[in-house]
Amino acid sequence: MFFVLLCANITVQAKSLALSFDDGLNPAFNVQAEQINAQILKHLHDQQIKSIVFPSLIKIGDYQGKQLIQAWGQSSHLIGNHSALHQNLNKENVSAKDYIKSIEQADTVLKTLPNYTRIYRYPFLKEGNNAEKRDAVYQWLAQHQYRIGGVSIDASDWFYNQKYLDYAKQQDQDKLDRLKQAYIAHLLHRADYYDQLAQLTINPSPQHVLLLHVNAINAAFLKDVITAFQQRGWTFISAADALQDPLYTQHSQNIPAGESVIWSIAKTKGLEHLRYPAEDAPYEIDNLKQHGLQ
Structure with missing residues (x-):
């Protein structure tokens, strides 16, 4: 019902995506x-798209994966900061002091x-489980001339990546073909949802930023993903341009803080039927079943 109400309140607009x-x-x-x-x-x-990568030191092996990240910069993509330890700021045992230290370590x-x-992009898009922690990190980022690498379109490519690895290990080409269609459908659905939510809350649509990961499924299917978005009327822009949108300067007013910037604004405005967390693995089971997968 919520999706239907969204559709009833939107207008057709040009859609841009980084x-x-x-x-x-x-x-x-690996x-x-x-x-x-x-x-x-x-x-x-090949698609002439300039992106941004947000490396976390614990994910790249401290210095071991640094040369792979360097390749992004050498290819004229931006390199941001995703912290050293990839901590969830909404966890009780993660203090603002330790969290900030992790940002500093990655910066070095x-x-x-x-x-x-x-x-800076928050790991898990979690920005704090209380106002004190949330605001302490916001303040530190501002004092050190950091912008926030916000996301308007969140998704669960990490979940589909695990399925991809499983099917690839099994050498099951039929399942891989089905998974590609399921994955593309998932990303298009989430993009449409967040774009409609944006038109309902902040109209007009912003310059969107989609969250993906450096992983096997995107290595395999990114070309098809890009083509599918273009066929649905999306125009790709650079991450540098998209992140200039004033939308990404906004701080979450919610506790817990975080998620997609669009989701966060909708939550602050009191829109009902917003699931939490905004994206998670259990939500994707039906999509897999619709594509003949479990």
Whole structure:
């Protein structure tokens, strides 16, 4: 019903989208890390899309995966900061002091890379389970000339990536083909949902930013994803341009804070039927079943 109400209140507008990629890969633990990284960069190059990557040191193996992240900067993509430890600020045992230290540690390592920029993305999109922690990190970021690398379109590519790895290990091409269609359908659905939510709350639509990860499924299917979005009327813009949208300067007024910027604004405005967390694995089971997968 909520989706129907959204559709009834929107107007047709041009839709622009930037791609962003989180985490990075550790070559010491993933023998395909270099291949995955290179294939994603090739897809972006072939489609003439400039993106941004947000590496977390614990995900890239401290210095071991740094050369893979460097390749992004050398390809004229932006490099942001995703912290050293990839902590969830909504957890009771994560203090603002320790969390900020993790941001500083990542900055020290990443600032020597080409195209590094002080844009910070919160791991898990979680911005604090109380106002004191939330505001302490906001204040520190502002004092150190950091912008927030917000997301308007959240999704669960990490969930579909695990399915991709399972099916690839089984060498089940039929399931991989079905998964590609399920994955594309998922991303298009989430993009449409958040765009409609944006038109309902902040009209007109913003310059959207989609959250993805440096992973195997995007190495395999990103070209098809881009084509599917273009066929649905989306125009791709650079992450640098998209993140200039004033939308991404807004701070969450909610507790717990975080999620998609659009979701956060809708929550503050009191819109009903907003699921929490906004995105999670259990929500995707029906989509898999619709594509003949479990």
